[in-house]
Every structure is written in structure tokens, then in C-alpha cells.
Amino acid sequence: MDVTPRLHSPSTGVVITGGASGLGRATAEALAAVGRPVSLWDLDAEKTARVADEIARRYEVPTQGLAVDVRDPKALERGVASARQAMPNIGGLVHAAGVVDTDSLDGLTAEGWDDGIRVHLRPVALLAKALLPDLAAQPGSAIVAFASINATLGNAANPIYSAAKGGALSLVRSLADRLARDGIRINAISPGQIRTPMLAPSVEHLGEAAYTRRILLERLGEPEEIGRVVRFLLSDEASYITAAEIVVDGGNISSQRM
Ligand SMILES: NC(=O)c1ccc[n+]([C@@H]2O[C@H](COP(=O)([O-])OP(=O)(O)OC[C@H]3O[C@@H](n4cnc5c(N)ncnc54)[C@H](O)[C@@H]3O)[C@@H](O)[C@H]2O)c1
DSSP states (O other): OOOOOOTTOSOOEEEEETTTSHHHHHHHHHHHHTTOOEEEEESOHHHHHHHHHHHHHHHOOOEEEEEOOTTOHHHHHHHHHHHHHHSSOEEEEEEOOOOOOOSTGGGOOHHHHHHHHHHHTHHHHHHHHHTHHHHHHSTTOEEEEEOOGGGTSOOTTOHHHHHHHHHHHHHHHHHHHHHHTTTOEEEEEEEOSBOSTTTHHHHHHHOHHHHHTTSTTSSOBOHHHHHHHHHHHTSGGGTTOOSOEEEESSSOTTOOOO
């Protein structure tokens, strides 16, 4: 049996949406640490370029930081064209861009609904299609879409987010069937409560114990603990994993603690 560690294989470039913050950034760092080039896409041009520069200096890999609003199909097309120029090849995609609604059903609007689906769900399909020739050309190519434990939990606070994340799980399974024909794997990762800017306002408002008392490991997750799992899913170590949801929540949705 071949037991060679293959976390650094393939060594192809990876596009990461939401790459300037939190879990997207942690994913970029994990990949760069094993030598994979990364193209970071996020809303703020200056911040994204700065994060890309920091990663390039720390890990000595080609990086790119681009302003791409993933809600805009034209911006996605421009991003793909630019990433093709900046990286030797593209063999991975991570969709980590995200926002969370907190107004429950009472604050729900048609615009907010469309916005949530445009951010979380549509880019996975549009980018999988646009990058298909690139990914198919590179052995071991893979995609990771960020879902959430909220795809499974009933949380009154964020119906749009929950629906989009649930949709991401179904979309991943559908795309996995098509992409497998080109040798491409696709999986969803569902983090629990991870210490990032997205979670910070809720932790501040409710207190950390409100979360940690029901988590079996009794703590919030750190972004690196998610980045490492995404890196694994994009590597040949995960060569037989596709159409799966990988839950990384410290024992949260399985907990009955009060
Ligand atoms: N932190 C958690 O506890 C947690 C739990 C489950 C799932 N997630 C998911 O993980 C992903 C990353 O979240 P995070 O915690 O790192 O949050 P974060 O706020 O730190 O990072 C999200 C990034 O996405 C970017 N973004 C938002 N809208 C965008 C758009 N239209 N175009 C391009 N970029 C956009 C933001 O600018 C930000 O840099 C999200 O999909 C989120 O839903 C997070």
C-alpha cells in the first residue's frame, strides 16, 4: 500500500473566495504552507492585496489578491481570467465568501433573500462551470464549498443563511455527479462556531459560554482547524471523498448538553 503523505499533492493553484478574512484566509495559509499558489478574492481590493502579499512573503508561493464581488457574474468571469494569468494552473476552488442574516423571519426581505443566495450558492455553480476546463486539465482537482452546521440546525435567526447552506449541500451532491466524469471531486465543509470576524458580534452579544456549554470539546474552533481540513479535502489524501459533507464542529450538532 502506498503510504506516502500526499497533503502537498497536487501542487496546483487554488482560487479562494472570501480569502481576505477568517476561514478563507486560514485555508489560503494552510495551502500556501504546503506550496500551493493561491488566488484570493474578496470585496476590499486593498485588504485582499495586503493579505495575499503577507502570504506570499511568509510561504514563498505565488499569490494574487483580487477585488471580486461574488454576487456579480461578470466579476466572476474577470476573476477567472485574471487567476489564469496569475497562477501556473488552477486545480482547486474554495468558496468561502459569506455573510449572515440575523433578522429572522420578521426582518426578511426579497432583496435580502436574493443577496444571500447570490453570495453563498450561485457562485459555486457559476465558478464550477467557468473553471471546468482548468480543473479537468489538472489531475487531482477538487472543489470545497463552505456550508455550515446551520444547514442542519433549525435556527430562527438566519433563515436565508440556513437555506443557502442547505442548498449548498444539495448542489455539491448534484455537481459531484457531473464533475466526477472529469475526475474532479467536490465536497462541502460545515464548520461549527469558529472564532472569526463573522462570529465575533454574536459571541460579544451572548457570551462565549452560550456556545461552549453545548459543544462537546467545550470551546470555539480556531480558523486553522478549518483551514487544515479544507487543505486535506483539496489534496490527494482525500482521493476517494466526493459529494460529502464534512462537519467540523467540535461535537456541536451531535450534542445534547444543556
Ligand atoms: N465562523 C463561523 O463560525 C462559521 C461557521 C459556519 C460556516 N461559516 C462559513 O464560513 C465561510 C467564511 O466565514 P468566516 O467566518 O471566515 O467569515 P468572515 O466574515 O471572516 O469572512 C468572510 C469573507 O467573505 C467576504 N465576502 C462577503 N461577501 C462577499 C462578496 N459578495 N464577494 C466576495 N467576498 C465576500 C467578506 O468580505 C469576508 O472577507 C462563510 O461561508 C461562512 O458562512 C463560518
